[in-house]
Amino acid sequence: MPQVPKVLPVHCGLRFMRRLTIAAIALSTACGGSSATPDTPTTPTTSAPPQVAAPAPAPTAPTSTLVQLNDNLAGRALFPSDNWWNQEISSAPIDPQSNAFIDFIGRTRTLHPDFGPPPYGIPYVGVGGGEPRVPIAFVDYGDESDSGFGSERGYPVPDAAKTQPNFIEGGVAGGGSDGDRHVLIVDRDRWLLFELFATRWTGQRWEAGSGAVFDLAANGRRPEGWTSADAAGLAILPGLVRFDEAMRGPVRHALRVTVRSSNGYVWPASHRAGNNAAALPFGARLRLKSSKDLSRHPAYIQNIFRGMQSHGLIVADNGSDMFISGAMDPRWNNDELNPAFRALTASDFEVVRLGWR
Numbered sequence: 256m257p258q259v260p261k262v263l264p265v266h267c268g269l270r271f272m273r274r275l276t277i278a279a280i281a282l283s284t285a286c287g288g289s290s291a292t293p294d295t296p297t298t299p300t301t302s303a304p305p306q307v308a309a310p311a312p313a314p315t316a317p318t319s320t321l322v323q324l325n326d327n328l329a330g331r332a333l334f335p336s337d338n339w340w341n342q343e344i345s346s347a348p349i350d351p352q353s354n355a356f357i358d359f360i361g362r363t364r365t366l367h368p369d370f371g372p373p374p375y376g377i378p379y380v381g382v383g384g385g386e387p388r389v390p391i392a393f394v395d396y397g398d399e400s401d402s403g404f405g406s407e408r409g410y411p412v413p414d415a416a417k418t419q420p421n422f423i424e425g426g427v428a429g430g431g432s433d434g435d436r437h438v439l440i441v442d443r444d445r446w447l448l449f450e451l452f453a454t455r456w457t458g459q460r461w462e463a464g465s466g467a468v469f470d471l472a473a474n475g476r477r478p479e480g481w482t483s484a485d486a487a488g489l490a491i492l493p494g495l496v497r498f499d500e501a502m503r504g505p506v507r508h509a510l511r512v513t514v515r516s517s518n519g520y521v522w523p524a525s526h527r528a529g530n531n532a533a534a535l536p537f538g539a540r541l542r543l544k545s546s547k548d549l550s551r552h553p554a555y556i557q558n559i560f561r562g563m564q565s566h567g568l569i570v571a572d573n574g575s576d577m578f579i580s581g582a583m584d585p586r587w588n589n590d591e592l593n594p595a596f597r598a599l600t601a602s603d604f605e606v607v608r609l610g611w612r
Contacts, residue, residue: 319383319444322413324421325498325584326381328443332507333493338474339523340493340508344542344607345565353606359533360514360576362602368592369513369574370496370581374426377437378583379492384444386411391451395464399481399526404468410449410461411440417456421583430455437484438463439492446471450484450491477525485511487537487571488525494569496562496581501555506562510581512541513574521610528573535570540607542567547603556595567607577601 334340350356370376388409393400403409416422416429416438423430424437438451448471453464467483469475469490477488485491494511517529517537524538535541543563552560568579579596581587 320385321381321383322386322415323381324378325582326379326441326443327499328381328441330499330503331446333448333471334469334490335472335474338493339612340490340569341566342509342612343565344509344540344567344611345545347540347542347611348608350606350608352609355533356535356539356606357601357604359535360601362600364576364601366577366579366596366599367575368581368587368589368596369578370583371587371589371592372585373421373583375589376581376583376587377424377439377491377495378421379439379441379495380413380422381441381443382411382413384442386413386442389461391466392460392462393465394462395453396482397465400463400466401468404445404447404449404470410438410451410466410468411442412438412451412454412461413440423454424583426583437491439484441471441492448490448492452484476523479525482526485571486526486528486573487520487569489523489538489569489571491571491580494571494580496559496579498582498584498586501558503558505558505565507566508562509540509566509569510559510562510579511571512568512580513572513576513578514570515573515576517570517573522612523569524571535606536609537570537572539570539609540567540611541570541604542607543599544603544605547599552595552598553591556591560595560599563604568604 332341388403388407389412390409391402413422418428420426420428422438425431425434430436432455435452436454438454440449441447442449448469449466450469451463451466455462465482465484467477467490477483482488483490491511493508496506496510500506514535516531516534517527518531518534519527519529520537522538524536527537543560545564547560547564549557549560
């Protein structure tokens with residue numbers, strides 16, 4: 256992946272400071288004064304004050320320029336600690352219809368890790384604040400999409416996504432024409448999240464079905480009835496299990512899960528894509544039962560499952576039942592992930608009271 260070296264113009268500032276220092280010493284010697292600064296203001300005199308060079312302007316904090324797939328983002332949590340993705344739910348009440356919802360999914364339905372090495376999973380990329388914003392033509396849900404952040408139009412889609420694989424979900428350079436083709440981008444300097452659905456480079460422009468921009472320092476929710484890059488109107492990246500966090504310790508946020516059919520939506524979701532009365536709504540939370548023994552699994556997989564116990568799963572899209580979303584990453588080992596996830600079934604979960612907050 257391309258990396259542009261950072262260049263900081265420090266040599267000019269150093270030469271300027273050396274000249275100031277020499278000038279100050281010369282002035283002090285000529286006047287026979289001390290270089291120490293007085294603690295209290297002195298009484299003004301009628302003589303003209305000595306001329307002092309204006310201080311150098313404070314340097315502007317440089318923005319990073321690295322384009323990095325699977326950026327660790329310095330371990331920062333996505334969204335504030337009280338965001339719905341980061342909300343601890345181990346003691347939240349169970350929904351009265353929990354058993355019926357689990358019956359609809361199928362109690363013996365096993366979990367599946369919908370991620371792994373390329374081309375499996377949803378990729379994400381970190382960019383600097385100076386990454387150029389490019390316009391996006393929204394071809395499906397333009398009236399529910401964000402053209403950019405604030406007054407700045409465009410999304411910081413790296414140029415490499417046109418010609419290199421694994422920047423877009425599905426692993427095809429430029430996106431191709433099949434699948435969800437999500438693009439997830441974090442501006443790590445401005446702490447913004449840009450997400451696109453059904454993305455492709457046509458050869459002349461970037462197109463997407465829908466797009467949303469999230470301020471990762473705030474708890475902004477989509478307007479009622481609006482989608483995002485996800486069917487439920489939620490952000491996607493904070494619901495992905497990522498390799499680095501799984502290796503660090505228990506996952507401290509909810510995970511994104513899909514179901515085959517849905518029924519409207521509840522908070523924190525904002526958009527519907529189904530009306531099956533027996534199914535879970537978007538925004539519903541499932542929680543792995545605390546009684547489930549996880550000790551047989553590798554430590555990093557235990558960390559993922561403990562996150563399901565403490566923060567749960569949030570229903571975010573229609574798809575296959577109990578498919579858990581994660582980041583595309585060559586470091587995942589599906590020979591360990593697949594059997595471990597198959598060891599959990601829908602009956603190991605309970606549904607938290609709908610809309611609980």
